[in-house]
Amino acid sequence: MADLPKEIYLEIFSHLPQRPLRVVSQTCRTFANLAKSLMFETLVFHGDAQKGSYHVEDGALNVWYPGRSKTVELASLSTSIDEVIALDIARYTRCLKFGPRIYVEGFWHRYRQWVENQIHQEIDIHNFDDEEDFEDDEEFGYAGDRRIDAERRARAGQERTVVEAAERIWADKLAAQCSNADANLAALTRLFRHMPRLERIEITKWSCDLADFGFENGYDSEVGEQFASCKTTWTHLELLSGSLDASHAHIKHLTLPAIDPLSLTTNSSLEALFARLITLSFNIEDILFLTRTSSTRATALIKLIQRASHTLQTIDFRNNTTSHPQLPETDEHFLEQLFQAADADAQEQATPLVFPQLKRLRLRSIILNTPSLIDFLSEQPVLESVKFEYVYLATTGYKWGDVAKALPPTCRKFYVNYCGHELYRPDSPIAYNHIIEFKPYQEPLPISTSWQTNDAILEERWNDISRQEALVWPLPPGSFRQNEQSKSKEEWIKEQRNLTWREAEFERI
Numbered sequence: 483m484a485d486l487p488k489e490i491y492l493e494i495f496s497h498l499p500q501r502p503l504r505v506v507s508q509t510c511r512t513f514a515n516l517a518k519s520l521m522f523e524t525l526v527f528h529g530d531a532q533k534g535s536y537h538v539e540d541g542a543l544n545v546w547y548p549g550r551s552k553t554v555e556l557a558s559l560s561t562s563i564d565e566v567i568a569l570d571i572a573r574y575t576r577c578l579k580f581g582p583r584i585y586v587e588g589f590w591h592r593y594r595q596w597v598e599n600q601i602h603q604e605i606d607i608h609n610f611d612d613e614e615d616f617e618d619d620e621e622f623g624y625a626g627d628r629r630i631d632a633e634r635r636a637r638a639g640q641e642r643t644v645v646e647a648a649e650r651i652w653a654d655k656l657a658a659q660c661s662n663a664d665a666n667l668a669a670l671t672r673l674f675r676h677m678p679r680l681e682r683i684e685i686t687k688w689s690c691d692l693a694d695f696g697f698e699n700g701y702d703s704e705v706g707e708q709f710a711s712c713k714t715t716w717t718h719l720e721l722l723s724g725s726l727d728a729s730h731a732h733i734k735h736l737t738l739p740a741i742d743p744l745s746l747t748t749n750s751s752l753e754a755l756f757a758r759l760i761t762l763s764f765n766i767e768d769i770l771f772l773t774r775t776s777s778t779r780a781t782a783l784i785k786l787i788q789r790a791s792h793t794l795q796t797i798d799f800r801n802n803t804t805s806h807p808q809l810p811e812t813d814e815h816f817l818e819q820l821f822q823a824a825d826a827d828a829q830e831q832a833t834p835l836v837f838p839q840l841k842r843l844r845l846r847s848i849i850l851n852t853p854s855l856i857d858f859l860s861e862q863p864v865l866e867s868v869k870f871e872y873v874y875l876a877t878t879g880y881k882w883g884d885v886a887k888a889l890p891p892t893c894r895k896f897y898v899n900y901c902g903h904e905l906y907r908p909d910s911p912i913a914y915n916h917i918i919e920f921k922p923y924q925e926p927l928p929i930s931t932s933w934q935t936n937d938a939i940l941e942e943r944w945n946d947i948s949r950q951e952a953l954v955w956p957l958p959p960g961s962f963r964q965n966e967q968s969k970s971k972e973e974w975i976k977e978q979r980n981l982t983w984r985e986a987e988f989e990r991i
Contacts, residue, residue, distance in 0.1 A: 519574045522574040522575055527554040530688060553583060557583075580686065584718075598638065601634045614626075644695065648692075667728070670729075681734050682735035688714075712767070713742055713745065716745075722755075734761065735760065738763070741783075743771065744780060757789045757790065760794060762796070764798070773819075774816060784820065798844040799844065800845065814849060818832040822834075841867070842868075845873050848874075849917075850873060859890070865892055871898075873902075874917045881904060886988065899984065899985040921984055922935055922986035923979045923986060927988070933988045934988065940975045
């Protein structure tokens with residue numbers, strides 16, 4: 483093959499996954515330099531042990547791709563950064579994923595309280611192990627209740643030694659984090675000066691696994707709640723924003739996992755970071771402050787979003803950093819309580835914030851006051867597409883057609899997935915399981931809305947399934963393509979439109 487321009491090789495290599503890229507990088511110096519720019523586009527600092535992922539190649543063959551090579555701790559972050567700088571790979575980085583192991587103040591005090599409180603919590607039969615647990619017990623009702631109660635009461639004593647040992651390790655790590663704070667700030671500042679291509683920062687969650695400290699049960703989701711990862715997110719962001727400011731570097735895209743908006747503080751570095759963003763993806767699990775009955779306000783977060791409002795083109799609210807945030811049981815939520823105009827002086831008089839460059843909006847897992855949603859959407863002058871996932875319209879008398887009608891004329895697409903509208907009855911509690919499912923193919927929007935479903939979602943589903951099964955030959959009995967091989971793509975899509983799909987994309991008529 484005749485020599486091609488480097489740009490063409492780079493375009494070809496950009497379509498390769500990591501494993502073939504590593505092979506390419508070992509062929510010659512020219513290809514090694516080209517492959518490096520792709521292999522290190524994303525740099526990961528994370529507190530978990532080495533991880534990786536499986537990919538299907540050559541039919542059903544699982545190939546293991548290793549992930550990061552070492553665990554990164556906040557206490558020794560400066561050392562890890564110096565190693566990266568020495569390797570001369572930071573200059574290729576476009577995205578920094580940041581979630582080093584961090585030790586939070588007061589964790590073991592909260593853990594002891596949690597263990598004590600478990601004694602008084604109702605026992606869930608879903609935690610029973612086997613049939614013997616369902617045998618009758620005169621005092622407790624079930625044998626499983628007696629067993630779990632005994633385990634809970636014995637837990638504090640059984641774990642005392644390992645907790646005390648873990649506490650000593652934790653105290654040393656906290657002291658190291660404190661003493662190395664200035665060194666970490668300086669190291670990150672140096673790192674950002676070696677990252678001329680950096681555009682995106684994604685803060686990722688690290689949750690404490692008690693197995694690292696000798697506990698038998700290891701990680702427990704309820705124990706993880708004592709870790710307060712929503713507060714560590716902001717700790718990381720403050721460190722990163724200070725380093726960006728000191729290095730005179732800027733980013734365009736920011737992703738945040740769970741944050742606690744009521745405990746946040748802001749500063750000039752954070753405001754400078756937000757003022758240049760074009761993408762903001764974030765998750766708030768406790769959104770009670772969005773209700774009209776709440777007396778609390780997310781003042782600092784509101785101010786930062788206002789700073790970002792002039793440049794933001796994409797907003798992803800309640801993103802996928804958690805599998806599915808818990809929906810509140812009562813009350814409607816008002817978007818203007820978060821996306822609030824700067825001149826709003828009182829909660830009841832809050833007006834929607836205008837984003838003059840906002841093109842893409844995604845809302846997920848929220849029960850909304852429909853007039854509030856309509857007011858917010860209608861104020862966005864250049865909005866092009868909207869995605870609604872697990873969004874429920876709780877205001878009686880409003881349906882998704884009303885939302886569609888309110889979308890600005892610039893909006894050409896909107897997408898729904900597992901959404902709902904209207905209550906079953908006016909006195910029903912406002913919760914997702916009391917709101918009527920919206921089935922877009924069975925309930926087409928009125929012609930007056932100027933919107934109709936297209937087949938983009940169904941076409942994508944057909945192509946995905948066909949692509950997956952094309953890797954395996956011959957087709958196994960009962961497979962999708964074997965069962966559907968007599969149908970054309972058009973026939974299959976027509977058939978699916980008659981089913982109760984709760985996912986659809988709409989387009990302007």
